[in-house]
Amino acid sequence: MRIISYNVNGIRAAIKKGFLDWLKTDPADIICVQETKAVKENVDHTLFNALGYYDYWFSAQKKGYSGVAVFTKIKPDHVEYGTQHKVSDDEGRVLQLDFGDIRLINAYFPSGTSGEERQSFKYAWLDDFFDYLGKLHLQYPKLILCGDYNIAHKEIDIHDPKGNKKSSGFLPEERAWMDKFFDRQWVDTFRVFHPEPHRYSWWSQRFPSVRLNNKGWRIDYINVTEGLKDQLAAAEIYPGVKHSDHCPVYAEIKQVQDDRI
Numbered sequence: 001m002r003i004i005s006y007n008v009n010g011i012r013a014a015i016k017k018g019f020l021d022w023l024k025t026d027p028a029d030i031i032c033v034q035e036t037k038a039v040k041e042n043v044d045h046t047l048f049n050a051l052g053y054y055d056y057w058f059s060a061q062k063k064g065y066s067g068v069a070v071f072t073k074i075k076p077d078h079v080e081y082g083t084q085h086k087v088s089d090d091e092g093r094v095l096q097l098d099f100g101d102i103r104l105i106n107a108y109f110p111s112g113t114s115g116e117e118r119q120s121f122k123y124a125w126l127d128d129f130f131d132y133l134g135k136l137h138l139q140y141p142k143l144i145l146c147g148d149y150n151i152a153h154k155e156i157d158i159h160d161p162k163g164n165k166k167s168s169g170f171l172p173e174e175r176a177w178m179d180k181f182f183d184r185q186w187v188d189t190f191r192v193f194h195p196e197p198h199r200y201s202w203w204s205q206r207f208p209s210v211r212l213n214n215k216g217w218r219i220d221y222i223n224v225t226e227g228l229k230d231q232l233a234a235a236e237i238y239p240g241v242k243h244s245d246h247c248p249v250y251a252e253i254k255q256v257q258d259d260r261i
Contacts, residue, residue, distance in 0.1 A: 001074065001099065001253045004028040005106070005146035005222050007202070007246035010037040011069065014243040015047075022241060023051050028250065029073045034108035034148045036067035036092075058082060060092035067092040068106050068147070074099055083132050088125060102228070102253075103140040105133075107147035112168035119168055122150070126177050134184065141227040144253070145186070148202075148220050148246065153178040153188070156197050157218035169219060185226040189235040189251040190218075199237050202246045214239075222251040231255065 004027055008014040011033065023031070031053070040057040048055045053071035058081045060066040076097035082089035095106045109126070112119030137143060151174045155161035164170045182188065190199070200216025210216070216239075224232065234252040241247050 001030065001102075001255075002028040003030045003032065003104070003144065003146060003222055003251050003253070004248045005032045005034070005148075005220055006241075006248040007034040007108070007148040007220060007244060009035050009244040009246065011043060012038055015043075017243040019243045020047055020051070022243065023048070023053070023071070027238075027241075027248065030104065031071040032095075032104070032106035032146045033069050033071070034067075034106070036069050037064050038067065039063075040069075056095060056097065058092045058095040061090045065091070066108060068095045068108050070095055070097060070104075070106050072097065076104075083129070085128055085132070087121075088128070093125075094129075101140075102142045102144060103136070104144045104146070105136075107145060107149075109148060109150045111150045112171075112174075122168075123173065126174075130177070130181065130184075133181075137185070137225060141225065143225045144222065144228065144251075145224075146222040146249075146251075149178075150219055151175065151178055152217045152219050153182075157200075159198070159200065159215040159217070169217065182223075186223050187226060187229045187232075189222050189224055189232055190237065190249065192229075192232055193235045194237075200239070201237055201249050205245045211239075211245075220246055220249045222249055224251075224253070228253060 039059040045055050048071050052073050055071050056079050057069045078098040080096040083094050093108045097104045110122040112122040150169055152158040152170050158170055200218050201220035203211035203216040231254045233254050236250040238248045
């Protein structure tokens with residue numbers, strides 16, 4: 001099971017930048033995207049089917065905002081849209097798929113960069129989601145949570161930790177949430193294989209030189225519960241893939257039966 005998580009910052013914009021051509025290279029079996037900014041009906045989704053992917057979409061009520069989708073060559077046993085948390089579901093933030101005894105969760109965590117109101121929303125969302133994951137874990141020992149978390153966990157995950165200590169996405173309270181999350185039997189798949197610094201998945205678009213000089217943040221993750229740790233085969237970040245201000249992150253998990261198109 002090869003998985004990619006990728007905030008595409010608008011699926012239609014990404015397609016114009018060659019997203020479909022990249023999919024033709026077979027980068028993964030399951031592609032989880034965030035911030036689609038579109039509903040399925042506004043995109044020629046048959047293009048994904050032609051490449052061998054089943055496609056599942058969960059969009060925000062607000063047009064051109066948020067939204068998640070999954071393109072998968074492995075047919076899921078079950079698809080669940082949202083978490084039954086209305087405010088989150090109205091923003092199209094969580095899409096879940098079952099593959100055998102594994103539940104895959106594709107999530108787009110809120111950003112707090114636009115001001116105090118959204119930062120407060122982010123904290124409330126994080127608390128609700130933490131409780132939701134705890135209950136889900138009782139039912140599914142093998143969980144995969146991929147997506148744009150909008151949080152850089154440790155100093156190694158951000159190019160300028162001192163200069164960003166008061167920036168949303170690296171606030172002490174957000175980092176403490178990540179600590180609490182990993183203490184709850186979650187595993188950072190990338191760090192299992194890559195302890196080295198200067199590995200990022202997002203770069204600000206304000207200055208073109210930021211990405212060129214690798215002044216980024218690692219805020220995109222594929223994390224798994226302890227029940228899947230022994231099945232991890234690989235993890236990677238692909239900064240050379242450029243359809244967005246983010247880049248894809250990758251994890252490979254051994255052994256799952258599948259039903260491909």
